[in-house]
Amino acid sequence: xxxxxxxxxxxxxxxxxxxxxxxxxxxxxxxxxxxxxxxxxxxxxxxxxxxxxxxxxxxxxxxxxxxxxxxxxxxxxxxxxxxxxxxxxxxxxxxxxxxxxxxxxxxxxxxxxxxxxxxxxxxxxxxxxxxxxxxxxxxxxxxxxxxxxxxxxxxxxxxxxxxxxxxxxxxxxxxxxxxxxxxxxxxxxxxxxxx
Numbered sequence: 001x002x003x004x005x006x007x008x009x010x011x012x013x014x015x016x017x018x019x020x021x022x023x024x025x026x027x028x029x030x031x032x033x034x035x036x037x038x039x040x041x042x043x044x045x046x047x048x049x050x051x052x053x054x055x056x057x058x059x060x061x062x063x064x065x066x067x068x069x070x071x072x073x074x075x076x077x078x079x080x081x082x083x084x085x086x087x088x089x090x091x092x093x094x095x096x097x098x099x100x101x102x103x104x105x106x107x108x109x110x111x112x113x114x115x116x117x118x119x120x121x122x123x124x125x126x127x128x129x130x131x132x133x134x135x136x137x138x139x140x141x142x143x144x145x146x147x148x149x150x151x152x153x154x155x156x157x158x159x160x161x162x163x164x165x166x167x168x169x170x171x172x173x174x175x176x177x178x179x180x181x182x183x184x185x186x187x188x189x190x191x192x193x194x195x
Contacts, residue, residue, distance in 0.1 A: 001053055001185070002146070004083040004134045006046055007106045008092060009189045016193070017106065018113040019043040023050075025118040039116055045192060052188050053079070058180035065170050069162040073154060077163045078177075080137075080146045084167075085178035087138035096138060103134040143167065 001009065003021060010017035019035065019042015026032065032040050053059055054075050062081075063074035070077055086092060093099040107129045117125060128134070133149075136142030147160035167174065 001049055001086075002079040002083040002137075003128070004086055004137050005079070005185075006049065007102075007134060008086060009045075009049060009185065010042065011189075011193065013038065013042075013193075014109045014113060015039045016042040016045060017109055018116055020046045020049075021110060022116070022118055022121045023047060025121045035116060039113070045189065048192060049185065049189060052185055053082075053181060056181050056184060058177040062174055062177040065166050065174075066163060069158055069166075073150075073157045076150055076154065076157070077147065077160075080150055081143065081167055081174055082178050082181065083137040083146070084143045085175050086182065087135070089178075089182070096135075099138055100132075100135055103132055106134060140168075 006020040006023070007017060010020045015036060015038020019039040021042075022039075023043045023046025026035075026043050032043060035043065059075070059078055062078050066074040066077050087099055093102065110125065114122065114125070133142075133146070136145060144160075144164055147163050151157050151160045
């Protein structure tokens with residue numbers, strides 16, 4: 001799951017959301033001490049979601065199509081693609097207007113806790129908001145932009161053209177992997193949050 005997935009899997013809790021969104025930017029256990037309890041839970045939840053997603057059989061199957069070109073980056077590519085399928089999933093967003101409304105609410109919630117943003121996320125967040133990255137996942141053009149952004153951030157990742165072509169070629173198979181994963185990850189997160 002990428003940013004949209006982590007936002008959805010926060011289920012409206014602002015502290016969990018903030019931790020979930022900044023999770024990749026907080027390294028190690030010691031760093032957690034600087035955050036309020038709910039944000040700390042969100043950071044740990046982010047890590048659990050990533051581990052669950054990476055190990056899921058549907059993700060293992062989907063990564064095979066990207067492994068030749070992208071090796072260890074196959075998982076990061078799939079995270080981006082999962083957000084496309086999520087943005088188009090009628091179970092979560094019945095229309096593009098519903099997705100747009102959701103993204104605006106997420107940005108507003110994040111604005112209210114921005115004093116806890118790590119520096120790299122704080123620098124990136126205005127761009128995410130201005131260009132509405134969360135909404136952008138819904139379109140094919142948005143997927144291309146997201147893959148290019150991933151390429152810019154990941155020093156050794158090959159150019160994203162082959163990833164996009166593979167995404168188009170295996171679109172329906174990848175969508176099936178998304179649906180298999182999403183049903184399971186929602187159950188997993190709800191169970192984690194209830195404990």
